[in-house]
Amino acid sequence: MADFEPRIVAFLCHWCTYTGADLAGTTRQQYPPNIRIIHLMCSGAVDSIYVLKALIDGADGVLIGGCHPGDCHYQTGNYKARRRVAILKGILNQMGFTEDRIWLRWISASEGKLFADTVTKMVEELKKMGPNPMKQLWDA
Amino acid sequence: MQNGKVKGDRGSVLVIGAGIAGMQSALLLAETGRKVFLLEQGPAIGGYFPLLDKTFPTNSCGVCFMSPTPPAFCPIYECHLHEHIELLPYSEVLKIEGEGGDFRVSVLRKPRFVDPGRCTLCEACIKVCPVEVEREFGGGLEKRKAIYLPFPQAIPHSLVIDPKTCVRCQECVKVCAPGAIDLNMKEEQETINVGAMILGFGFEPFWAQRKGEYGFGRYANVLTSIQFERMLSTSSPTQGVPKRLSDGKRIERIAFIQCVGSRDPSCGQDHCSTICCMYATKQAMIAKERSPDLEVTFFYMDVRPMGKDYERYYERAKGEYGIEYRRCAISTIKELPGSRDLRITYVKEDGTFEEKDFDAVVLSVGFTPPQTIKDLAERMGLLLNPQGFCQTGEFNPAETSVKGIFVGGAFRGPKDIPETVVEGASAAAGAASFLSMYRPPDQKKEYPAEGAISEEVPKIGVFVCHCGEELKKYLSISNLMDEAKGMREVAHVEEVGLACLPEGLDLIKRRIGEHGLNRVVVAGCSHREIRKAMEEMAKAMGFNPYLIEYANIREQCAFVHRNDQELATEKAEVLIRMAVERARKAQPIRKGRAMVVKKGLVVGGGLSGMTVSLRLAEQGYEVHLVEKERELGGNLKEAFYTLKGSDPQALLQNLVREVEKNGMIRIYTGAEVLGFEKRNGHYRTKIRFQGVGGSTLREEKDLDHGVLILATGGKEISPKGYLYGEDSRVITQRQLEKMIHLNDENLKDFRSVVMIQCVGSRDEEHPYCSRICCGHAVKNALKLKERDPGMDVYVLYRDVRTYGFYESYYHEARGKGVIFIRYDLENRPEVTLRNGNLEVSVFDPAMGRPVTLSPDRIVLSTGIEPNDQQELAKIFGVELNSDGFFAEANPKSAPLDSVDRGKFFCGLCHSPNFIEDSISQGNAAAIRAATILSKEAVEEKAYLAYVIKRLCCGCGLCVTVCPYGARVLNEEEGKAEVIGALCQGCGSCVVACRNAASQQRNFEKDLNMAVLDAAIE
C-alpha cells in the first residue's frame, strides 16, 4: 500500500482556478504530479456524469475548482456546482464510495499557492483512504 | 537617448496611469473602436489592484468584471490583449505640446533590459542574480533580486532589471537561453499624437512615518494597512496568516488605528480618505477568517461606510465577526520592552483615559495625491485642488482645467473601486464626446477565407515546445515525442524551441501547409501565454483558430513537479494525449454576428437620464428618452444649492435646453412602459405617452433599441416620528433648503435649529446609509450660520459621514459654532411639545448626561429610497437588491451593468448619490452602452451553446438555468432556442439538459468524455 499513488482528475473553471493553477506554475509552487487537469469554462459546467465516470473508470479522487462565491464569471455557476456536488455526495455514499473522494474548492486566479496546497493535501488524504474500490472490482 | 517613432492621430487617446481608473478608461474607449495608448510609469500595469486579493463589500476578488465584454478576464490582461490598446509601460511623459484636439506628447520609454517578446519567465537569471533588495510591491515585506517580476500577474509578463540596484555582473545574460537580456538597452523617446488625454494618476498611501507618534518604522509590530493587505494575501510570505514581524508569532490581539493621515490638518491632510473604514474592516474580517481567535479592536472617530451595501457589511463585521469598534482619540502608543507588544493609551468620548495591549497595530493610512504629480501638473497647466488632487467642476466631474484632458479615479480624490470604475468610464465618455468629430475608423482586419475542414479526417500535428531548453530540465522531451507519435490520428510530431516567437510560429505555419494538417496541438506553456500569437498566425493563413489545442506542460507540469522527471514526463504525456483527443473532436468555430440597432432607450428624464442621453447623442447615437412626468428634471427640480457652492437650477435649465434642442434625442413625456421584448441583438419596448402639444390623447409606440438605460430615480424617504406631519415646525432638509433659497419670511425668527440625522436611514426599515444626508445637514447648517452667525444650530448624528473633500465643510461648520451631538440607535433623540414649544432631549455622551434643547425648528435629515420599481424590473427582466435599488452584475467592477448585456443603471435608482456622482454615473453608463452601439454587430461568443432539436423535449429547464436570458422556448415548435448574441457560453444549460439536446461548441459532452477517458486511460 505504501506505493499507492492516487490518480486525481480535476475539472477547473477557465477564469479562476485554471488560472490559479497556472499561477502555481509561474511562482514555482511544487505539488505531487498525481493530477490531470481538464479545462472547462465554469465549475457550473461540470456534469455529474463526468464525476461519476471518472470514479467508475478508476480515478481515486475528483477535484472541482471554481471561483469563490460571488466571483463566478457566469454569475451563479459555482453555486450550481455546489448544489450539484452536495447531491452527488449523497449518491456516492449510497454507491459505496466515500464522499471525500470529491473535493469542491474555490481557488481564485491569484491563489497559486492555495492550489498547490490543495493538491498536496488531497493526495495525502487519498493515500490514507486507499485506492478507489471500483478499481479492485475491475481488477477482479 | 534615442529619438524614435511617431504614433497616433487626433482621434486617439492617451491614458496616463494604468491603475483601475486608467484601465477602465482605456478598455472602454478601445471597445468603442478608438486607438488608446495606455502609459504607466512602473514596469507593469495594474496600479494597486494586484495587491488586493479580496475586496469589500463582497470579500471576493471580482475585478475581472471590469471589462466591458463579459465574461472577461482580469482587466490587466484584457488591456494587454486588446487590439486597440497599445501599452507603454515603464514610460514617462516628458513634454506636452499642442492643445485639446491635437496634442503631441513626448514620451520617454525607460529601458527594461529584458525583451518582453523573448523572456519566457524561466527565471534562470533570478537564480544567478547576486543582488537582493526589498520588493516595493506590498510595502517591502519580501525580497526580490535586481532582475525580477514586479508581481506574479504582471503585464508585460516579463522580467525587468532595476538599473538602480543592478551591478552589471552579466551573470543573467549568460544564462538566458532565449537571449532576452540586453544590459546595453537605451532609453528611447517617442512622440504620441492624440486628440485627448485621460489622467489616471491614482493616489499614494500616506507616508506613515510622518505620524511619528504611532511608531511606524520604530516599532517592529506596527504595520501600515498596505503591508497588512499584502500579508493577508495567500501568496504572501506568511501565506495569508497574520503574523508579527518581530518574531513571526501568530497575532492574537490586533488594533486598527483609523484616519492615519486623514482628517488631520496637522499633517496637511484635511480630507477624509473615504475608504479606510471599509478596507480596514475588510482586512479585519479576512484576518479573522484566517485566525478565528483573533481579537480585533478599531480605534476611530466616525465610521463611514457610505457606499452601496456598505452599511450591512459594517454591521456584519460587528455582529458576525465580533470586531470591536471604539470611538476615541489615541493618546500614545508604546512598545513594551521584551515582548515588543504595543500599549495603546486612548481618550474615550467622555474624556476618561484607558489603555490596552496588543500584539500588533495596523495603521489605516489615508491617501495623498501622487507626489510626483505637481511638476507634471504645472507643465500641463493643470489646476489642483487645495489638497493636491485634480481640480474639477462639480457638475463636470470628468473635466480638468485643461481642455481635452479628462480625469477619473483617485486622482480626483480618494474613492472606492466602484466609484473609480464609474469615474474611469466617465472620463472615457468625456473624451469620446470631445473627440466625436473624429470617428474611429473601422479597423477590421481582413483574413483569408478558411477551408472547409470539419468533414475531413483529423490530421493532427503535435508541436512540443521546450521553452528554450528550459523544460528539458524537468521533462524528457524525446519521450514525449515518441509517445505523441503513437497517438491516434497524429500525422506529425516536432520539437520547437520557442513556439511563441516568430521563428517558432513560422515553423508551425510551414508544417501545417507541408503536411496538410487540419488540427494542431501545442504542448508547452499555458494557452493563456501563447494563444494570442497562435490565433493570429492561424487566422492569417486561413486556419480556424479553434482547431488549435494546447497541452499545458509548463505551468501545470514542468514548473510544479521539478523534482521527479519521470513522473512529470508521464503526466505531460497524458496532458498531450488529452489535448490530442480534444483536437480530434474539435470543430471549427465561426462566430455569428447579430446586427446592432444603434439607438438607446433611456427610462427616466432626471439628472442622470438627461446626462446619459446627451452623452449618447454626442457620440452620434439616437436616443429615446422616456419620462413618466409631464416635464423633465426629476429630483433636480428640488435642489437649489450644493455644499460646494454650485447652482443646481442652472444645471437643470441647461440640461433641459440641451436635451430638447438635440436632434438625436426624442423625448416622450407622460410616458409609461407597457412591454419589453428581446430580439437577437436588440430590444423592442412598447410605451404609451402623452401626445404632442399636451393633447390628452395617449399614443402607443414600439421602440427598437440596442441598449437600455434605467435612470428611474429615487425619492426622499417620508419621515416617521419626531412629530413630523403633526407639527409644521418639524420639516425636512429639503424643505429647509427651499425656505433658504426662497428667503422665507419665517427664517428671520429662527434662534435655534436642531437637525436630526439618519431619519429613515440605517434602521430596520432602511438598513443602508443614504450617503448624502450628512452633507446636506452641513450645507444647510452653514447657510443658516451665514445668515445669522448667532443662531444656535445643533446636529444630532450617529456618525458624521462627510467623506472625501466634504470633510472640510464639516470642519468649517464646527469652526463656525455648529454643535454636533452624537446619539445611538438605543438613545434616539426625543421630540416633545412643552407648552406649545418644541423640545428635543438627547443623551450627550461627551457630557455623560441628557441635554434638552428648545429649537424653533426641527429639521429631519431624511434618507433616499428608490421609487417603486418592482413592476419596471419585472418588465425589463432586471434584478432589484433587497433595498429596492437595481442590482448590478458585480458590485465592484461592473457597478452600472445588469447581468444581461446591454442593460445599464445610473442615478438614484442605483444608489443614493450626490449630484456629481449621478453625473459621473450618467456619463459612465453612456460609454458602457456605447461599447455595444459603436459596433455594427455584436459578435457572438465562440463557445456558444446550441440545441440539437431532434433531442429537445421542450421542458424548459435550460431556460430557467440560463443566467443571461439567452434561452427561449419556441412555443410553436416546442423546442428550446439560443439567442446567440446573449449567450456567454457558461455551459449551465448543457448540464441542465436531461436529453443531451443542449450542447456547447467544442465543449460537447462526448468531447469532454473523450478527454476524461484520456486523462484516466
Ligand code: FES
Ligand atoms: S467561472 Fe469560475 S466557477 Fe464559474
